[in-house]
Amino acid sequence: MENEKIEKLNEKLEKEFKEFCEVLKTKTPEEIIERAYEITVKEELKDELINMDLHDKEIEIMLGHNDLLTEFYHDWLDCDTPLGESLRENLQESVAIITRYYENKPKDKER
Numbered sequence: 001m002e003n004e005k006i007e008k009l010n011e012k013l014e015k016e017f018k019e020f021c022e023v024l025k026t027k028t029p030e031e032i033i034e035r036a037y038e039i040t041v042k043e044e045l046k047d048e049l050i051n052m053d054l055h056d057k058e059i060e061i062m063l064g065h066n067d068l069l070t071e072f073y074h075d076w077l078d079c080d081t082p083l084g085e086s087l088r089e090n091l092q093e094s095v096a097i098i099t100r101y102y103e104n105k106p107k108d109k110e111r
Contacts, residue, residue: 005059006050012062013046016069041076042069 020042024032032039046069049062062068 005056005063006054009054009059009062010050013049013068016067017042017046020069038073042073045069045072045076 021039024035024039027035049068049072054062065071
């Protein structure tokens, strides 16, 4: 039963995101570019929600709620941690990884 509810939530979120994208397709390229951040965040929210370990009651409530992605998007905008901070931390880690890789990579023999 729980898997069925999770699948319904997945379908609901996919439908909301598709409808959001369909509305955007009627906009000018400039308007779409202005909403690129919203597109990205809503897609990430959708994917995260699908992969979360949710309780049955949480799923039931979300199934009955309209426009979840917009609700969660606005919650994200009110969040104290900007995306840039998370991105910066990830980039710092990536830079450290590639730096270690190239520092440890055997040098080509001089010809």
